Amino acid sequence: MAIYDLAVIGLGLIGSAALRHLSLNFPNLCVCGIGPDEPRKRKTHQGVFASHYDQGRITRVLDPSQLWGELARESIARYSDIEAASGLQFHHRVGCLRATDIEERIAEVDICARTYNPPHQRLDAAGCKTVYPFLSFSDDFVAWDEKGEAGYINPRSLIAAQLTVAKANGADIIREIVSSIDHRGDGLTIRTREGGLLQARRALITAGGYSNTLLDRKLALATKGHTILLAEAPPEEIERLRAMPSIISSFEDPSVASLYMLPPVPYPDGKTYIKLGPSGYPEPYFNAVDSDSELLDWFHSDGREDIAEAMKAALHRMVPDLKVLSYHSVPCLITNSAHGNPYIDTLEDGRIYLATAGNGYAAKSSDEIGRIGAMLCATDEWHTGLNREDFRAVYAEGG
Ligand SMILES: Cc1cc2nc3c(=O)[nH]c(=O)nc-3n(C[C@H](O)[C@H](O)[C@H](O)COP(=O)(O)OP(=O)(O)OC[C@H]3O[C@@H](n4cnc5c(N)ncnc54)[C@H](O)[C@@H]3O)c2cc1C
Structure with a gap:
């Protein structure tokens, strides 16, 4: 043995x-x-x-929680060493845009920005429109446009x-x-x-x-089924959205998209997808999947259709006039601690x-x-x- x-x-x-x-x-x-x-x-x-099981996970330092900001900062600092030692590339520096109109969130992210100060600029709605003319949020919000090492990794x-x-x-x-x-x-x-x-x-x-x-x-470990939408982007949209960063948005008004989204990313099936999922939404956007059999059923499914539809609408509100070749949804799992x-x-x-x-x-x-x-x-x-x-x-x- x-x-x-x-x-x-x-x-x-x-x-x-x-x-x-x-x-x-x-x-x-x-x-x-x-x-x-x-x-x-x-x-x-x-x-x-x-x-x-995916091709993209957002990476950035700016976070409402300083603890998470620090964990990210330490990890990101080692990405290039891991790439060099393994000969495998996983880090894409496309930037990350975080937009919100929630007062408490603004104060928290500002503290993280002051503490760790990654390369970033703080934008208002007009500034955001100038930098990212293809995106549409609402008329009044704050956005942190994080550059440097921010973007996405291939998990x-x-x-x-x-x-x-x-x-x-x-x-x-x-x-x-x-x-x-x-x-x-x-x-x-x-x-x-x-x-x-x-x-x-x-x-x-x-x-x-x-x-x-x-x-x-x-342990107090809540396992939650999470649905993501993959929108297949045609070549002209991949070109138009070339400067698109990873995006995290959270807004008080439910009619404004609260989600996370990645720019067009190539997938193993040869297609290129914009991926998005709900963020900052209340519990109904997740399913509790507790037992082994519930986990199996969840991963054998395509996730929830109602959430996929909500994400589809949110995508088109955020990227007006977007052309999409096809959509499909995929199940994923989030594991929450008590704190x-x-x-x-x-x-x-x-x-x-x-x-x-x-x-x-x-x-x-x-x-x-x-x-x-x-x-x-x-x-x-x-x-x-x-x-x-x-x-x-x-x-x-x-x-
Ligand atoms: C849709 C979605 C989007 C996300 N987006 C982001 C993002 O943009 N940015 C970000 O930072 N994070 C993101 N996350 C979160 C991130 O993916 C997870 O926090 C991360 O994968 C957790 O890592 P882990 O190692 O704990 O778990 P996992 O990555 O799930 O790994 C656990 C491993 O344990 C193995 N395992 C299970 N049971 C056994 C067993 N009995 N014996 C041996 N092995 C076992 C599994 O096979 C698995 O490989 C996202 C998550 C989801 C679902």
Whole structure:
């Protein structure tokens, strides 16, 4: 039976980052990452799913939360090193425009802008129209036009890059699904659905929306089905929207689009899509998907038609006269913690550690979340200036 010092369970955005950091910082430790690759056929797949099966995730520093701003800033600073070490490109510096008319949000983002000061300009509605004549919001709002490293990352390529480097540094990658972690005895005995068996001294759980399936005591971890719309852009629109940044908008007035949107991005089917999803919308825009069977049903579906329709209308309000060749919608999963920050914590001293709950924001920040989790798991120490209490795991009532 293989015996490891450390096992990272779940090789999504956070787990793959954690594995790279372990392999870089602890060359004398024997480390492995366990987790399946993306399903080949989503609609019939019977295993686990993830939140990263896509070509674009927005990246930027400016955020209403300084904690999230800092996690992003630290991660973004390492993108070019990861690209260089892996030989894989995942970062696209197209900028990110954040627009809002919500007073509280304006004050919060201004604080983040003052604290981290990424290259940006603050625009009013008229300024926004001048810079982005093809976009239409409302008559009165504030926008931060973040440049520099802001834009989007390809989450699939980021994971591939992290794993390429981890593997080159000696980490083992096991493409299986963990079915149980046995805590009896000295170390942990880890079994997989595929029949695999291994031992590890410690484990870092980074299984996203499936983390609770591996824990005896359940966390307060809300898993929510999220629908995205993909609008196929014809060549002339790709050309017209060449200067389009990633966009995040939130408005008080429900008739103004509150959403996140990426500029036209090429997808593996050879087509180019503008992707968008609801942001800042209330609960009815998400579905609670709690059990394994609900998760399966959700990922076998095309998401919710009513949300896809709402996003279609929002897209055309925001980009007037847009020509679209086709639309389709896709299901995704968001995993929320009780406090809105990721859980990075020790669950069982010297044995089980956790880094999960992206809250819909963690792709861009996954390298730093993975690093903090990896360092905690390997050293039992908190290797960041951020307050450890803000990341404590919260257990479910009766969990
Ligand atoms: C539609 C959508 C849009 C988003 N947009 C953005 C954005 O623009 N910017 C941004 O920063 N973030 C965005 N996010 C959020 C971001 O994608 C997530 O926060 C991020 O993917 C979370 O990373 P993770 O590693 O925790 O989980 P995941 O990426 O889901 O990875 C978890 C991994 O665990 C594995 N796993 C599960 N169970 C097991 C098991 N039993 N054994 C082994 N492995 C297991 C899975 O296979 C998976 O690979 C978006 C999310 C969605 C759904």
